[in-house]
Amino acid sequence: MGSTKLTGDGKRQITSFFVPGDIPDLHGMHLSVLDCTFSSLARASLGFMRHDAMRAICDRHASIAAIFWRSTLIDAAIYREWVTNVGRRDAYTRMAHILCELIVRLHSMGIIKDHVANLPVTQAALADALGLSTVHVNRVLQELRRNGLIFTEGTRFHAVDWAGLVRAGDFDATYLHQRTATTF
Amino acid sequence: MGSTKLTGDGKRQITSFFVPGDIPDLHGMHLSVLDCTFSSLARASLGFMRHDAMRAICDRHASIAAIFWRSTLIDAAIYREWVTNVGRRDAYTRMAHILCELIVRLHSMGIIKDHVANLPVTQAALADALGLSTVHVNRVLQELRRNGLIFTEGTRFHAVDWAGLVRAGDFDATYLHQRTATTF
DNA sequence: CGGAATTTTGATGTCATTCAATGTGTGTGG
DNA sequence: CCACACACATTGAATGACATCAAAATTCCG
Numbered sequence: 001m002g003s004t005k006l007t008g009d010g011k012r013q014i015t016s017f018f019v020p021g022d023i024p025d026l027h028g029m030h031l032s033v034l035d036c037t038f039s040s041l042a043r044a045s046l047g048f049m050r051h052d053a054m055r056a057i058c059d060r061h062a063s064i065a066a067i068f069w070r071s072t073l074i075d076a077a078i079y080r081e082w083v084t085n086v087g088r089r090d091a092y093t094r095m096a097h098i099l100c101e102l103i104v105r106l107h108s109m110g111i112i113k114d115h116v117a118n119l120p121v122t123q124a125a126l127a128d129a130l131g132l133s134t135v136h137v138n139r140v141l142q143e144l145r146r147n148g149l150i151f152t153e154g155t156r157f158h159a160v161d162w163a164g165l166v167r168a169g170d171f172d173a174t175y176l177h178q179r180t181a182t183t184f
Numbered sequence: 185m186g187s188t189k190l191t192g193d194g195k196r197q198i199t200s201f202f203v204p205g206d207i208p209d210l211h212g213m214h215l216s217v218l219d220c221t222f223s224s225l226a227r228a229s230l231g232f233m234r235h236d237a238m239r240a241i242c243d244r245h246a247s248i249a250a251i252f253w254r255s256t257l258i259d260a261a262i263y264r265e266w267v268t269n270v271g272r273r274d275a276y277t278r279m280a281h282i283l284c285e286l287i288v289r290l291h292s293m294g295i296i297k298d299h300v301a302n303l304p305v306t307q308a309a310l311a312d313a314l315g316l317s318t319v320h321v322n323r324v325l326q327e328l329r330r331n332g333l334i335f336t337e338g339t340r341f342h343a344v345d346w347a348g349l350v351r352a353g354d355f356d357a358t359y360l361h362q363r364t365a366t367t368f
Numbered sequence: 369c370g371g372a373a374t375t376t377t378g379a380t381g382t383c384a385t386t387c388a389a390t391g392t393g394t395g396t397g398g
Numbered sequence: 399c400c401a402c403a404c405a406c407a408t409t410g411a412a413t414g415a416c417a418t419c420a421a422a423a424t425t426c427c428g
Contacts, residue, residue, distance in 0.1 A: 005268040008354040013268040030254040035261050035359040059246040069253050070214040077219050079263030084189040084197040087270045087315025131271025170192035175219040
């Protein structure tokens with residue numbers, strides 16, 4: 001799952017990926033107009049909750065509101081990092097970085113063992129997330145494989161050399177604001 | 185004023201500009217660790233408020249909390265647009281777009297007359313916000329001037345052809361989530 | 369099994385970077 | 399009040415990272 005924006009000339013930018021456990025439209029609670037679209041990149045199961053019900057809960061319980069609020073602030077922090085990633089890092093670094101992010105986020109949801117993740121994300125989706133062409137995404141992935149950093153097989157993704165991938169991706173998980181440090 | 189991130193190899197990315205009236209560190213209220221730095225791009229005057237005081241207010245008054253929350257959600261929406269801008273628009277469009285955003289935001293604070301704004305922003309800062317080199321920023325600005333879209337004189341900035349700039353920048357103000365439509 | 373989606377490859381083009389000067393304005397100290 | 403820095407803007411030439419185009423190979427899935 002991800003959120004997507006389209007430019008006037010029809011180019012697509014994926015502005016975020018959602019991992020299991022995320023609440024995609026939490027931002028919609030206080031924003032009456034949608035400024036991006038949600039789409040699933042693979043089979044997904046969703047739960048729904050009415051905005052007014054959510055608002056009622058938040059009105060009544062400030063501590064719960066704070067938790068949801070915090071969640072959206074982390075989303076914002078991730079956006080900041082993406083701006084930086086797309087704006088100032090070259091394609092190779094950029095790719096390594098986003099892979100690190102996905103691994104860490106999936107790991108913190110407990111759906112990864114030994115850095116092996118199920119990533120049902122096409123190269124076209126990666127391209128639209130990173131502001132690259134699919135062709136270049138393909139080449140960069142090959143280079144990451146050649147350098148022994150990653151291994152892929154279908155949708156299975158393995159960070160063979162995690163430390164190396166982190167280094168290659170100029171990755172520092174601080175911006176994900178996890179309470180429990182992710183130790184691999 | 186803006187928030188800034190640095191990459192491992194020392195490149196700078198400005199992740200947001202603040203206009204008068206913004207609350208830069210609202211995100212810090214529920215995020216214990218800072219993931220970006222704030223810096224002033226020009227002379228600025230600031231007000232300060234303790235986080236715990238803010239939190240106390242928000243705990244007591246859900247409606248005020250909602251307003252602050254909404255403010256951070258708009259920040260997030262702007263980040264989304266910036267990701268799109270940097271990821272999928274070419275330099276010329278990108279520049280026109282960010283200029284539109286600044287004009288609209290300044291206008292909504294009532295500090296613009298006739299599209300003439302005081303923009304104390306160096307070309308280097310624009311470059312770091314747009315993920316471009318200063319040299320290219322300079323050339324793109326010249327092109328915008330040549331096309332009769334903008335006029336600059338020192339820090340004074342004039343959107344000579346607002347409609348044209350909006351078109352050139354593929355700009356749609358929806359993502360700024362203003363309650364009162366900005367009509368020029 | 370068959371067709372569509374995805375990945376991969378090669379050749380070529382271009383937008384933007386980098387490097388290296390030069391020009392211009394502005395504030396500071398003598 | 400001028401000279402001198404220093405920051406900022408501008409210019410040209412050469413290079414490079416990534417895009418685009420087009421086709422082939424592979425995988426996926428009903």
